[in-house]
Structure formats: structure tokens, C-alpha cells
Amino acid sequence: MRPAPPSTGFPFTAVVGMDDLQLALILATISPAIGGVLIRGEKGTAKSTAVRALTEILPPVDVVAGCRFSCDPAAPAADCPDGPHATPEAMSRAARLVELPVGATEDRVLGSLHLEKALAEGITAYEPGLLAAAHRGILYVDEVNLLHDHLVDVLLDAAAMGRATVERDGVSVTHPARFVLVGTMNPEEGELRPQLLDRFGLTVDVVASRDPAVRVEVMRARLTYEADPAAFVSRYDGPQRELAERIVKARDLLSEVILTDSALRQIAEICASFDVDGMRADLVTARTAVAHAAWSGRTVVEVEDVRAAAKLALPHRRRRNPFDAPGMDEDQLEQAIQDSTPPPPEPDDDPDGGPDDGGPGGGVDPEPTDSTDGPDADRDADQPQTPVAGPAPTGDVAGSSEPYKARLLSVQAAGAGVAGRRSRAITEVGRVVGDRTRVGRESGRPHLLATIRAAAPHQQARGRTGAGLAVRASDVRLSVREGREGNLVLFCVDASGSMGTKKRMGEVKTAIVSLLLDAYQRRDTVGLVTFAGANATVALPPTGSIETAVRRLESLPTGGRTPLAEGLLQAAEVLRIAAIRDPRRRPLLVLVTDGRATHGDQAFARAKQAAGWLAQRGIATVVVDCEPKRGVRLGLAGELAGDLGAEYLDLGDVAAGNLVRAVTERKAA
Known part of the structure; x- marks a missing residue:
């Protein structure tokens, strides 16, 4: 299977100096069960460029024709709102990257009741949201640390469960929502809560290289791309296709990878040595190690797979209080790997025999570390x-x-600020305290009783003769809610x-x-x-x-x-x-x-x-x-x-x- 024809977007294989980020994104696409990727980095480090380029190397997706929820023709969801798909007609489309804006409402994310159809025709019509559009693709949230907490909770719950459930305003819908969640953030603008950090499977800290040669290479690539995007993209057509084919092979190999008992114990001992809370770190590290083995073409998880997984899955789970800087102590990781690696078998007495290789992974040298990585990488930004x-x-x-x-x-007094947890305010979430007129096609939670009251006096003038209620857009009222602001x-x-x-x-x-x-x-x-x-x-x-x-x-x-x-x-x-x-x-x-x-x-x-x-x-x-x-x-x-x-x-x-x-x-x- 090959990817769709390349567009003129910046090629994924042309991104320079971001090996850890590229590896994390690839592993998350090979095994979506990992739980997505959080990318932390200073401004201007091409975080968004790398994420948007990812879709160009993903294989196309087979979907049921006409299904708004992108059901797989080979195994359509039994509870798909557009189903049942008895004899589905298949069609192929490119993998999607759905962007969730910071100012999105919960209705836009989960979907909502089609109010006019519900009142005028008496039917419960559901309008899918962004989670439905992202099913079997990538959901990208730029500046995820600025997203309202309740929306982050919704996203992470859906990513963990693989389903989205809507129970509101007479709508009861459950639909598949399996996607790779990718968030980017600039730590200078605020951190995510530790509970939310933990829900991201992998995290990568991205900093601009201080090596002038690397910076020159980055500038040359970007300027060449801007001068002639089509020609620049065509130069990377071969590497792009090779990478896409390797991802497909890794996906096919994933189910054959063996996670041995010794590898599981090693993962458990490493996580325990870093004093992480709960078991999510162990599970994510194990899934990532399996994906890394498949990516490397192996059917057995080895020490180097565990090492690569720990470097991506543990840094953001080490924080003991909100003011601790996330990061990974490379020396501590190597010591934990050394302590948890079984000793090699005794060498044979045969004088002609070669030196023992230390068993599976026993002789693997520690990977070199980038001096620009680690908890002090953004020190310059904190001066x-x-x-x-x-x-x-x-x-x-x-x-x-x-x-x-x-x-x-x-x-003092109630405001109308951004949603938060401090002062009383009129916000998008909270208890209903009134209603207001909808402006244009503005989205929001409808106030059903107020809408009916607004439409009721006009039924005779609108010529209603049968059942149902003649509702116009001007009748729709939105709920006014009081919550807390920041x-x-x-x-x-x-x-x-x-x-x-x-x-x-x-x-x-x-x-x-x-x-x-x-x-x-x-x-x-x-x-x-x-x-x-x-x-x-x-x-x-x-x-x-x-x-x-x-x-x-x-x-x-x-x-x-x-x-x-x-x-x-x-x-x-x-x-x-x-x-x-x-x-x-x-x-x-x-x-x-x-x-x-x-x-x-x-x-x-x-x-x-x-x-x-x-x-x-x-x-x-x-x-x-x-x-x-x-x-x-x-x-x-x-x-x-x-x-x-x-x-x-x-x-x-x-x-x-x-x-x-x-x-x-x-x-x-």
C-alpha cells in the first residue's frame, strides 16, 4: 500500500535536527494505543511543521462510502450512528489531520443536536464533531496548554477509550474515535497539569540546535522550499515513499512482536526506579518498546527498544510537584537499564570461542545523547x-x-472571562442561569425551553397546521451558564x-x-x-x-x-x-x-x-x-x-x- 500522491507541504523527511520528535510521531502512528504525543518546545522550532508533514507519509485509509464516521469496510462499527453497514461500499481517502482550534467549544468537539430538525421535524439529528472527523487519523491541537481543561479531559478520555459518547439535549450517541492525539505547546506560556501530562503517551522536548552547521542546514532547506515548493517536494519523493512503506511494514509486524517476561520486568524496574505514579508509565513504555521493535524490523523486544521507549514515555511522568521541571536524567536511565539487565551467561571454556556478546541486548552500548536535550534545554528562555x-x-x-x-x-462580582477555576463568571460551562439570542450561526449549548417559548407565539402566522413546531433560526436561544474564570x-x-x-x-x-x-x-x-x-x-x-x-x-x-x-x-x-x-x-x-x-x-x-x-x-x-x-x-x-x-x-x-x-x-x- 502506498500513500496518496504528495502535496506541496513541507516533507517529513526534510525536517532537520528533530530525530526524537520524528521517532515519537512514527511510533505513535504505528501503535495508536501508545496514547499520542506531546511536543514541548520554544517558539519557532518547527513543531507544527513536523506534525502537519506527518500525514504525507501515512498510508491511505479505506472507509465506508458516505459514512460520516469513517467506518472500516472490513469491520464496520456495529453501533455507528450512520449504520448498520450491511454491505458496505468501500472507498479510499488520504489520512486526515484534523486541527482543533484553542477556542473550540465542547459542542464543536463532541458534536451536538441539530436543533432546527429536532424541533421542526421531531427527529433527533446528530451533527458529528471534530472527534468523528479525526477517527482513524490524527487530531492535532496546537498550543494544547491553552485549551480549556474540560476540553483536554474530553480529548484524552476519547483517545484512551477509542470512543466518544454524547449524552445531552436528548442526544445519546456513541461512535468510534480512535486517533493519534498530537499536542504542541510552548512551556513559557504555561504548563499542563501533571494529571493531563500523564495522559499523553509520549513527550518530546524540542529546542533549536546551537550548532551553526545545523542551523545553516535548516535555513537552506526552508529557503529552498519557499523558493519552489513543488521542486523541493519532488526531491524527497523517494525518501517519503520509503518511509511510508516502512511504517506499513511495521504496522503489519506489530502483532508478531514478542514482549518477553525479562523485558516486562526490566520495564517495571526502570519505571519503579524513576518513582512514577500509577501504572500508566509501565504500560505506555511497554507498548512503545513493542512499536520500536516493529519499527526496527525485530520480532522480539530488546534492551535498545526499552531504552528508546523510556526516553519518550518517562520524562513528563517524573514530576513530584507542579514546579518540578520535566526531563530525563540520562545517567539515571542508563543505571536503571544496567541494574535491570540480566547478567550475561558464563563464557565457554573453549579457547577458540569468541567473547560472549552478553545475551540479548546485554552488549548494547548506551546511545549517545544530544547535549541540547534534557531539563536544562530551555534555560535560555528562562533568563x-x-x-x-x-x-x-x-x-x-x-x-x-x-x-x-x-x-x-x-x-469581586461575576465577570465574563476565560474559563478557569477562580472567580465567578459567565462561561461556556457551569450551571444554567439564563438564556440569550443566538448570533448568526453561532455554536453553543441550546436552551430548549427558551427556544420553544420564542417560537410558540408565531405558529399561526407561520402556517403550522400539523404536528411539530415551526422553528426558525431567529428563535434559537443559547444557554447562559455561570462557572469560574481564570x-x-x-x-x-x-x-x-x-x-x-x-x-x-x-x-x-x-x-x-x-x-x-x-x-x-x-x-x-x-x-x-x-x-x-x-x-x-x-x-x-x-x-x-x-x-x-x-x-x-x-x-x-x-x-x-x-x-x-x-x-x-x-x-x-x-x-x-x-x-x-x-x-x-x-x-x-x-x-x-x-x-x-x-x-x-x-x-x-x-x-x-x-x-x-x-x-x-x-x-x-x-x-x-x-x-x-x-x-x-x-x-x-x-x-x-x-x-x-x-x-x-x-x-x-x-x-x-x-x-x-x-x-x-x-x-x-
Whole structure:
């Protein structure tokens, strides 16, 4: 079987310097039971290019003609909504790559009731979604870390079960949904929750090569392709066909590969040595090792298959807490393989005999590792940003202690932001609180009762004489749902010398890290502004990468004078820009200070003026007063909280653990 004629898309075999990524994608297509691939990498590393090129090397798919669910003519699904297919007519089509946009609704993904037909004709008509279109193909989600959590859950459940089930609005449909799930993400924009990371079978970290020769090769290939796509693609026609044929052979060989008891034990011991949770890691590693053996043309799993599988299946499952960086310790893996490999048999006493090869896989040398891979590969992306104004202070650095569990912190009143887990908001999921008119062909969950009420008064004018309801598009009402939204939590932290001892700054950092952990769990965006010396610095622009925020906070030094007004104005500027870029995400400003202002003439008066400006714009704020209890207390932070219209907290009255509890006890109005 050969693939469809090549298009002018960038050839898969022309991708340079991404061997691990290409191998992971190939293994997932050979054995979809592996569970898909998550590709993590900095921007501009051709992640999307490689994924889209994959379809060009996949063999065509035989489907039942006219079936919207791509049933296999050789074994059509018994419960196919378009069935039964008694004597199916077969047709062949190219393998599909279905792209799921970040803003897709659950109805678009799962499918939904055809409302007009249901009301006007009295029939339950189901409109398939993207999962049906992706059956027996590839479902690609770019920026999967920005996708709403409930949609990620839907995708991963379908990928694991091989079926999609819709039970809503009178629709009860189950249809096959076996696909290779491929997600790409930039870690700088936020991580996936560990529970979701674990549901991806394989993961690959992609970084641009630092070798000038490789970078030259990448540029030459891309520029040549852009100059004449057809000619460039034709040069790779032979390698593309050879790769496609090899994938077909590997698929055919997959069922013949033997996973021996010794290989199973080795996989179990390796997974145990990495202290992964649950059994999914063991199962995925085993399936990947079998696929790798088939890809290599072997019928027995060997050590090199286990090694390749572990490198792809374990890195994202090693995280012990949300702020641990994913990655694979190559030395630990080699040690685990060595410890779990049975000893070779004793050599014969025959002096003419050659040296023993160590048994199956016993003499395999460790594969060389790419120095650009590993948990520190994206270190350059995590370096501190250039300060907005002036250098950062160079004083002592206080470390934080173990973070605490934080309670809910929420912005007052209900908003209409992006779905999340913090403040009340009108979102696409949640409980129904009303209805609204549908705009054009807008998708969404219909409100059946409201739609019937809108259509009922017009039945006589529309000439209805029999059963059923005459419904027009203008009658359709959509449900209004109240759920939770994610917020922008901006920390504005006093890093001046007035913050006092390392111990007090350590307590403050511990509290902020705890709040960052809470923000991570609630899928918020966070930012960090610091002020010390003569300037305020944007230590971290608003981002979904909570891990980066923690690293910037931990390395924050203290010292110098206190430019409080500059800190507030810088925070206001960050919030202004954030509102332009993401107007639906409401902000919460957390100001950590003792209220002192010691930089410039009339410093505190200027700080109060900046606070009033923020208050006029309705910015929800919490002021954490870090002034010590001992000695003369000026109460400046409390006065500042009044100017801000903010909730006030006295740090001197609580321990570091209680700080989190008090700060997070904000009730929605």
C-alpha cells in the first residue's frame, strides 16, 4: 500500500535536527494505543511543521462510502450512528489531520443536536464533531496548554477509550474515535497539569540546535522550499515513499512482536526506579518498546527498544510537584537499564570461542545523547527579562520554605472571562442561569425551553397546521451558564532594604510561592513586578508559566531604597497592556510592602496618588503589610490600602502559613 500522491507541504523527511520528535510521531502512528504525543518546545522550532508533514507519509485509509464516521469496510462499527453497514461500499481517502482550534467549544468537539430538525421535524439529528472527523487519523491541537481543561479531559478520555459518547439535549450517541492525539505547546506560556501530562503517551522536548552547521542546514532547506515548493517536494519523493512503506511494514509486524517476561520486568524496574505514579508509565513504555521493535524490523523486544521507549514515555511522568521541571536524567536511565539487565551467561571454556556478546541486548552500548536535550534545554528562555527601568538590586537573596495550601482568592462580582477555576463568571460551562439570542450561526449549548417559548407565539402566522413546531433560526436561544474564570494575578513586591531581615523576606516569598501554587492549580495567568533602589522592574510579564514565576521570585535579591510610587505605576502599566492583549481576563493585584516610600521628593504622596489612580480604575487589590510589629509602627500600608480600596492584611499578626490563609479568604460578591 502506498500513500496518496504528495502535496506541496513541507516533507517529513526534510525536517532537520528533530530525530526524537520524528521517532515519537512514527511510533505513535504505528501503535495508536501508545496514547499520542506531546511536543514541548520554544517558539519557532518547527513543531507544527513536523506534525502537519506527518500525514504525507501515512498510508491511505479505506472507509465506508458516505459514512460520516469513517467506518472500516472490513469491520464496520456495529453501533455507528450512520449504520448498520450491511454491505458496505468501500472507498479510499488520504489520512486526515484534523486541527482543533484553542477556542473550540465542547459542542464543536463532541458534536451536538441539530436543533432546527429536532424541533421542526421531531427527529433527533446528530451533527458529528471534530472527534468523528479525526477517527482513524490524527487530531492535532496546537498550543494544547491553552485549551480549556474540560476540553483536554474530553480529548484524552476519547483517545484512551477509542470512543466518544454524547449524552445531552436528548442526544445519546456513541461512535468510534480512535486517533493519534498530537499536542504542541510552548512551556513559557504555561504548563499542563501533571494529571493531563500523564495522559499523553509520549513527550518530546524540542529546542533549536546551537550548532551553526545545523542551523545553516535548516535555513537552506526552508529557503529552498519557499523558493519552489513543488521542486523541493519532488526531491524527497523517494525518501517519503520509503518511509511510508516502512511504517506499513511495521504496522503489519506489530502483532508478531514478542514482549518477553525479562523485558516486562526490566520495564517495571526502570519505571519503579524513576518513582512514577500509577501504572500508566509501565504500560505506555511497554507498548512503545513493542512499536520500536516493529519499527526496527525485530520480532522480539530488546534492551535498545526499552531504552528508546523510556526516553519518550518517562520524562513528563517524573514530576513530584507542579514546579518540578520535566526531563530525563540520562545517567539515571542508563543505571536503571544496567541494574535491570540480566547478567550475561558464563563464557565457554573453549579457547577458540569468541567473547560472549552478553545475551540479548546485554552488549548494547548506551546511545549517545544530544547535549541540547534534557531539563536544562530551555534555560535560555528562562533568563530574566531586561528590566523596564534600571538594574535590579544586588543585595542578599532570601529563599522560601515549603509552600502551603491556599484557599480560594477571587475577584469581586461575576465577570465574563476565560474559563478557569477562580472567580465567578459567565462561561461556556457551569450551571444554567439564563438564556440569550443566538448570533448568526453561532455554536453553543441550546436552551430548549427558551427556544420553544420564542417560537410558540408565531405558529399561526407561520402556517403550522400539523404536528411539530415551526422553528426558525431567529428563535434559537443559547444557554447562559455561570462557572469560574481564570484571572491575572499580578504580584507587586517591595524588594528594598526596608523589607528587613532575610527571615522576613523568606516568609514573604513562601507566601507568594504558595499563592503561585494556588494560581497554577486554578489555571491563572501571573506576573511579577518588583521595586527597589530607584526603579521598578517587570521581573516577569503576564504569563501562564507559573514555574518561571517561581524561579524569578526565588532569585529576587533585596536592598536599596523604596520607590513605592514607581512600583505602583509600573504595575498599572503592566495591567493596562494586559487588558489590551487579553481584555476578558480580570486582574487581581497583590501588593506586598511595608508602605514606606523613601525614593524621591514627596515619595509617599506620589505613592498615594498612584494608588488613587489604580482605585479609580476598579483594580481589585490585596495589600500585604510587611511592617514589623516591634518598634514604631507607621501604619503606612494600611493608609495605602484605603487609597487603593483594597483588602488589608497585617503580616506582623500572622505566621507565614497564616498569611496565605488570610490573603486567599476573599469572597465573591
